[in-house]
Amino acid sequence: MTSPILREEIIGDCRLLLGDCLEIIPLLHGVKGVLTDPPYGINIAANPVRQWHAQKQWDKSAPTRETFEMLRRISDQQVIWGGNYFELPPSKCFLVWDKFQPEDFSLAMCEQAWASFPSPAKLYRYRVVGYSKEHPTQKPVELMQWCLRFFAAGTILDPFMGSGTTGVACVKLGRKFIGIEIDETYFDIACRRIREANAQPDMLVEAARPPEPKQEGFDL
Numbered sequence: 001m002t003s004p005i006l007r008e009e010i011i012g013d014c015r016l017l018l019g020d021c022l023e024i025i026p027l028l029h030g031v032k033g034v035l036t037d038p039p040y041g042i043n044i045a046a047n048p049v050r051q052w053h054a055q056k057q058w059d060k061s062a063p064t065r066e067t068f069e070m071l072r073r074i075s076d077q078q079v080i081w082g083g084n085y086f087e088l089p090p091s092k093c094f095l096v097w098d099k100f101q102p103e104d105f106s107l108a109m110c111e112q113a114w115a116s117f118p119s120p121a122k123l124y125r126y127r128v129v130g131y132s133k134e135h136p137t138q139k140p141v142e143l144m145q146w147c148l149r150f151f152a153a154g155t156i157l158d159p160f161m162g163s164g165t166t167g168v169a170c171v172k173l174g175r176k177f178i179g180i181e182i183d184e185t186y187f188d189i190a191c192r193r194i195r196e197a198n199a200q201p202d203m204l205v206e207a208a209r210p211p212e213p214k215q216e217g218f219d220l
């Protein structure tokens with residue numbers, strides 16, 4: 001039988017796999033948490049604002065309930081961006097990213113992540129304008145670092161890795177990471193970004209001193 005892993009790159013504590021995550025996830029062991037940002041199935045490639053990637057088809061359909069069940073079978077904890085688009089069980093905890101987007105702007109003012117934690121909803125404020133992107137839906141590294149503080153120690157998996165932002169955040173916080181991406185162009189970008197992050201001399205400083213959680217309002 002041929003392996004679903006088309007390429008494998010090991011960079012420090014990161015294992016990056018090229019291939020279809022639906023075929024690769026059942027082969028994985030030792031994953032503690034899943035922090036991911038799957039295709040929302042809203043065909044973002046057709047959005048005129050993002051036409052620079054119009055040839056790509058990756059956002060035509062969203063992962064099914066079975067995909068998320070498979071992720072729950074291999075990990076204790078999950079944070080899934082775009083959780084409002086998917087068939088997921090009810091959860092007490094949503095993580096919300098306030099993008100400081102002007103109200104009259106056509107793009108979303110915030111995004112929501114479904115989280116498996118039994119804690120109240122949390123809010124992170126980070127201005128979306130002004131960070132350069134190599135993927136049409138690239139998340140800020142700072143946002144993914146903020147998410148990582150909610151996970152217990154152990155390996156983090158991002159099965160829809162895109163340009164590798166979750167991996168960069170893991171490197172900066174000294175966490176083990178497994179990333180899967182189906183598109184070779186994005187896979188190559190992820191490899192380069194994670195390699196660059198791994199070569200940064202200041203990464204252990206951030207690992208030793210993760211940012212303090214910020215209380216926003218009252219817990220329910």
Ligand SMILES: C[S@@+](CC[C@H](N)C(=O)[O-])C[C@H]1O[C@@H](n2cnc3c(N)ncnc32)[C@H](O)[C@@H]1O
Nearest residue numbers: 020021037058135138139160162163165181182
């Ligand atoms: C929303 S993007 C992730 C962007 C990422 N958060 C970043 O900061 O770059 C989702 C990614 O999932 C990838 N993808 C879609 N289906 C996949 C599959 N079955 N297996 C692995 N990757 C897949 C797409 O190619 C796309 O790059």
